[in-house]
Amino acid sequence: MAHKKQTLGEFIIENQTSFKYSSGELSSLLNSIRLAAKVVNHEVNKAGLVDIIGASGDVNIQGEDQQKLDVYANIKFIQTLINRNIVCGIASEEEDDFISVNSQDENHQNKYIVLIDPLDGSSNIDVNVSVGTIFSIYRRKTPVGSPVTLDDFLQKGSQQVAAGYIVYGTSTMLVYTTGDGVNGFTLNPAIGSFYLSHPNMKFPIDGKIYSVNEGNYTHFPQGIKNYIKYCQKEEGDRPYTSRYIGSLVSDFHRNMIKGGIYLYPKCSLLEPGKLRLLYECNPIAFLAEQADGKASDGLTRILDIQPTELHQRVPFVCGSKNMVDKCEAFIREAQ
Numbered sequence: 001m002a003h004k005k006q007t008l009g010e011f012i013i014e015n016q017t018s019f020k021y022s023s024g025e026l027s028s029l030l031n032s033i034r035l036a037a038k039v040v041n042h043e044v045n046k047a048g049l050v051d052i053i054g055a056s057g058d059v060n061i062q063g064e065d066q067q068k069l070d071v072y073a074n075i076k077f078i079q080t081l082i083n084r085n086i087v088c089g090i091a092s093e094e095e096d097d098f099i100s101v102n103s104q105d106e107n108h109q110n111k112y113i114v115l116i117d118p119l120d121g122s123s124n125i126d127v128n129v130s131v132g133t134i135f136s137i138y139r140r141k142t143p144v145g146s147p148v149t150l151d152d153f154l155q156k157g158s159q160q161v162a163a164g165y166i167v168y169g170t171s172t173m174l175v176y177t178t179g180d181g182v183n184g185f186t187l188n189p190a191i192g193s194f195y196l197s198h199p200n201m202k203f204p205i206d207g208k209i210y211s212v213n214e215g216n217y218t219h220f221p222q223g224i225k226n227y228i229k230y231c232q233k234e235e236g237d238r239p240y241t242s243r244y245i246g247s248l249v250s251d252f253h254r255n256m257i258k259g260g261i262y263l264y265p266k267c268s269l270l271e272p273g274k275l276r277l278l279y280e281c282n283p284i285a286f287l288a289e290q291a292d293g294k295a296s297d298g299l300t301r302i303l304d305i306q307p308t309e310l311h312q313r314v315p316f317v318c319g320s321k322n323m324v325d326k327c328e329a330f331i332r333e334a335q
């Protein structure tokens with residue numbers, strides 16, 4: 001059956017022309033991400049058997065203990081992109097600063113930058129719960145041939161040319177958009193190819209699942225507390241079901257398929273929230289909107305936020321449109 005489905009490689013080439021700036025460069029970049037995803041997937045799948053479980057002993061710029069798999073995935077994605085000379089700059093959750101790739105070489109005509117969360121859901125690595133990788137792609141702003149600058153990375157999410165994630169779960173899937181809808185591909189481990197399994201993915205406009213770390217409830221803003229109470233109230237089609245995996249990619253993926261809302265609000269413990277705008281919220285928000293869902297910081301559309309720092313955090317509300325609208329209404333009301 002699998003052989004009848006289109007492979008990711010075929011899909012990328014076939015859809016190249018629908019891409020505004022189609023020059024083949026973006027296709028090569030997506031293919032490099034596809035390759036790195038397979039390499040990391042191979043390591044994730046045998047996590048219990050090789051020395052890839054646990055902390056690496058290092059701390060990243062966010063003050064978080066880097067897990068061995070964070071470091072491994074970070075190296076594999078960066079190496080794959082640099083070795084294929086396919087980007088001019090890379091930023092990663094696990095790197096303090098952005099990496100300028102060969103940009104001194106004026107012949108270096110590459111025009112794309114990539115921002116990655118190499119391993120999302122790090123707290124779940126050791127307990128065999130699904131984790132992911134998130135990527136976001138922009139055209140550089142600075143002229144080709146000149147060194148990339150921070151400005152190239154601090155672009156609004158609305159400027160993304162492509163975004164996606166890989167979820168390493170019961171099956172491994174790569175889901176992405178180039179601004180022309182969202183498509184999901186499942187890896188056939190026996191053949192080592194991704195096949196189009198979820199064409200044209202769409203958020204149900206409404207859902208019955210809410211995903212939030214309720215352990216932080218007492219620290220949440222009043223509007224969020226009111227919305228969570230609303231989700232739990234015995235009324236109409238409520239209470240909703242609480243589902244929280246603790247891996248943004250996996251919670252988002254489930255909610256996109258079944259209908260639901262994910263919240264990581266600001267709270268007095270974590271101002272202004274935990275998730276990073278550039279390589280978590282922007283790519284997930286781009287996918288959400290391309291799948292008829294919605295994403296904001298509770299008030300402002302995520303893709304309209306002007307970034308000011310590489311690792312800045314923002315509150316995040318994302319999912320089925322009607323549910324996000326409702327949550328935002330509670331936030332505005334409480335304000």
Ligand SMILES: O=P(O)(O)OC[C@H]1O[C@](O)(COP(=O)(O)O)[C@@H](O)[C@@H]1O
Pocket residue numbers: 093117119120121122123213246247248249274
């Ligand atoms: O444990 P908490 O505070 O609920 O946070 C869980 C959230 O943090 C994250 O793990 C942050 O991502 P990283 O694992 O890439 O740092 C999200 O995937 C997840 O949704």
Ligand SMILES: [Mg+2]
Pocket residue numbers: 117119120121248280
């Ligand atoms: Mg993450």
Ligand SMILES: [Mg+2]
Pocket residue numbers: 070093117118119120121122
């Ligand atoms: Mg991470």
